[in-house]
Amino acid sequence: MEYLINGWFGALALLADMDDATLSAIYATLLSTVYAMTAAFSLGLLPGFILGYYNFPGKRALRLVSDTLLAFPTVLIGLIVYAFITARGPLGDYELLFTLPGMAIGQAVLALPIVVSWTAQAVENLDPRCRETLLTLGANARQTALLTLWECRFAVGMVCVTAFGRVITEVGVAMMLGGNIRYSTRTMTTAIALETSKGDFSQGIALGLVLLLMAFMVNLALAFLRRRGARA
């Protein structure tokens, strides 16, 4: 029990000092998450909207695929992306393995089904009177689609925050594709795993506290968006 208590005190001391390794892990985590979120939203927002807004043959099948991918094991994502970006893989020439962009590709693949499925859900959940109202005000098809997406902005914001929370706390993809290289691709989650395996609880707890703080901030943003969405 004593080592746990010592670990907590050590963690607080480390946080007060904010050593280079901790700062580097925080920086790598945030940077790869921002890369991944940018890619996931750029690729997923429009398909998600189309899936929720339009009716077309095969829509249900696509939705089923997208929903199934929500449960895609992160280790499997890591394995597949690894196969693509390793030196022998089709993207091997870009030397992405064990780099932040390479790690971000895996995290983007992880976030993509969340963005697609939940954006589709947000559009489907929108009151059907919204579209009718826009039509009665004389909106054309393009204006109706754009304003429908705008009307879902709080729900889409929640999708963004949820995906962010999923990516930032992820460990499997980061470990496999980033390689946990100190001062380079070591993120908070991979650092916690490493430090714990070395028995250095203080460092693990310190990073865990920072991660917890970030999760708290993400949830705070989520609560804010929920409140704004309900009030507006």
Added chain:
Amino acid sequence: MSLVYEARNLEQRYDGRTALARVSLEIERGEAVALTGPNGCGKSTLLRLLAFIERPFAGELIYHGDRTNPRREATLLLQDPYLLRASVFFNVTLGLRLRHCGKDLERIYDSCMRAVGFDDPGSFAARGPNALSGGERQRVALAARLALNPRVLLMDEPTSNVDAASARAIADAVSRYRREGLTVVCSTHDPALINALQAREIRLGRRWDEI
């Protein structure tokens, strides 16, 4: 008087279920028409067809106006209107922005809000829809339609969900615009509204008898 609408044997179905069958009618420009009849007889469906937000399953609907884009001339106020998650000012002026008429928005907002009974439109401009009562929401939605300066105003039970004061304000506003030549078609069970509009009553039957 010239005709605005000519409908011949209009029929609408949803998932194979008939919602409106063999309805024929003519509506003249500047006329007020009240659609009455029991629940489920197709009043709302007929209004949606007249507003061109749905296509009829069968029959013919002729609009004597801008046939390339009739939704720019005929607008529908839904029974339970939806306001976008934005300010009242945005909602009232949205239709004008959609038509790229961005000038004089403040003046139009003010006059339309006053027309539907808001004495101090400025104090409502920044409010969101959830800060409004049911009657206020209905009147804001009506103001948004009047801001478009439509040739035809279609209304689905506009006074059924509002208090007496809001119902009176709605009837007064629409009567005033009607005197200026607006064609009004509304479904209603409210005799006061029918009287205020001096509307010709068209009764739809459960058996969707031809009118």
